Amino acid sequence: MSRPSTVPVPLADPDGPLRIGTGAPGLPDGLLDQLAASGAAVDTDSLERAEWSRDWWPLGLRWAATGQVPARAAAVVRPFSTQQVSAVLAACNRAGVPVTPAAGRSGVCGGSVPTAGGVVLDLCGLAGIREVDDTSLVLRVGAGTFGHELEAALRADHGVTLGHWPQSVELSTVGGWLACRSAGQYSTRYGKIEDMVLGLEAVLADGTVIHTGGRAPRSAAGPDLTQLLVGSEGTLAVITEASLRIHPVPPAESRSAWSFDDFGAGLEACRLIMRRGATPAVLRLYDPAESQRSFELSGRCVLIVLDEGDPRLVDAVMDVVEEVCRTGGARPEDPALVQRWLGHRNDVSALGALVSRGFVVDTVEMAGRWAVLDGLYRRVTDRLKAIDGTMAATAHQSHAYSDGACLYFTFAARPAEDAAPSWGDDYYRRSWEAVMEEVVAAGAAVSHHHGIGLLRAGALRASLGDAYPVLASLKTALDPKGILNPGKLGLVSAFAPEPAWP
Secondary structure: OOOOOOOOOOOOOOOOOEOOOOOOOOOOOOHHHHHHHOOOEEEOOHHHHHHOOOOOOHHHHHHHHOOOEOOOOOEEEEOOOHHHHHHHHHHHHHHOOOEEEEOOOOOOOOOOOOOOOOEEEEOOOOOOEEEEEOOOOEEEEEOOOEHHHHHHHHHHHHOEEOOOOOOOOOOOEHHHHHHHOOOOOOHHHHOOHHHHEEEEEEEOOOOOEEEEEOOOOOOOOOOOHHHHHOOOOOOOOEEEEEEEEOEEOOOEEEEEEEEEOOHHHHHHHHHHHHHOOOOOOEEEEEOHHHHHHHHOOOOOEEEEEEEEEOHHHHHHHHHHHHHHHHHOOOEEEOOHHHHHHHHHOOOOHHHHHHHHOOOEEEEEEEEEEHHHHHHHHHHHHHHHHOOOOEEEEEEEEEEEOOOEEEEEEEEEEOOOOOOOOOHHHHHHHHHHHHHHHHHHHOOOEOOOOOOOOOOOHHHHHHHHHHHHHHHHHHHHHHOOOOOEOOOHHHOOEOOEOOOOOO
16 A cells, blocks of 8 residues: 655646656556556556656656656555565566655655656555564664654653654655665764665565664674665665664753854854764854844844753763854844744745745755865855856755764745746756866865755765766676666666756
8 A cells, every 4th residue: 555645746647748758658568467466556647657757856846736747667666575575576687677766755856756657665664663672772674664654653662762754754764764764853862874774675676685784783794784775775786674782761962042243153063063972963054144034033143052862971962052053253142943943944834835836946965074064055045146046045954963063055036927938957967067067176075964866866876986887887797787776876777878957
């Protein structure tokens, strides 16, 4: 049974023209019967195929609103066990049919779009906690488990937390987090998902089931094969289960809020806090436009801070925060600003509402060293503001580390009434190209936690440079027929001989 769609903009026409996909050619004779024989549910309903062939990519949402479909799979297959995933992949590999893994489909880079048709593999049926080792603080969980359901069960039944709170926590799954190297809003305390993962169960393109890591807290037993699969977005294998680090539910929490004269001063304070070894769970800095929009504070750059854990450790962290902020000329603000953020931090309704009203809008997250962040912030926002039609170009710092941080840019525009039909797509492409050019030129990471998908494929090639062929070689070795999620990460195969977008 299919879960309700999480995608916010309804399909105006499920049978509408395709924008980037190659269509859904008929599957080889007998393949549907083989897939059904695995025990997985097989759905060929037209609406289901169209719905499960998209995600939260803002450009895809614009297409949906105008009666267009990014791509269309030939079938949606829903396994309920690793063995069924294995049987489905083995059958598709023998038949040479592409397979696109999917679950919550909260990704915003087109990673779940089946550009070559074929099968969409709905992994939501692989849900549930398998084991909680409270002594070792290790969790085993199915890849199809949704974030809010996992966290509720961990707290209620075991008194522990994963500490992973992406904004999409109610829309995304464990497997999706791992596929894209997700970050939660408390990552400065708990780390990103790649810091939490200890081991994986995964299925290769030919149906082979493998297990990586998870047996010990540290290992020198060869290369880390777990991290090889984390971030591969379903192009190298399909993740079916994960072993993750967990933590006792924190007994104490503390909050504070500050404001700075300019964004650069706020970034410097964040850098010094991290340099001192203080790691508050939340350390978020907003530029003047976002401070006004989110906190109604004019002409200032708001920094909100929250930490949780052992009371003595929390007090020490917050003491460092206060000392650094006061020394850096910050003004203390009402800690209620933190609650204001907490009250809407998981609200994702704005994107669908803006797209439905005709706006072209997106967010671009990246990560860079402290040494480049202030200049990069200014160059990127200046580039965006210079593009004809831009109504907003803003940013905040959302995840901090000792060596650098994530900047989260937002741009928005609205076509004039007499604009050409292609104006929105053209504006979107120009905006993304401008940001990626600046990020690559600064030697920064083109993505911090949203992944690559279709959207950043060209930028990934430029970012990895002479290491990119190594990734391509891994793809060929693990998936010789190229059936796994064709077209993503810019990887070339028989199903994706050239980039699908732009």
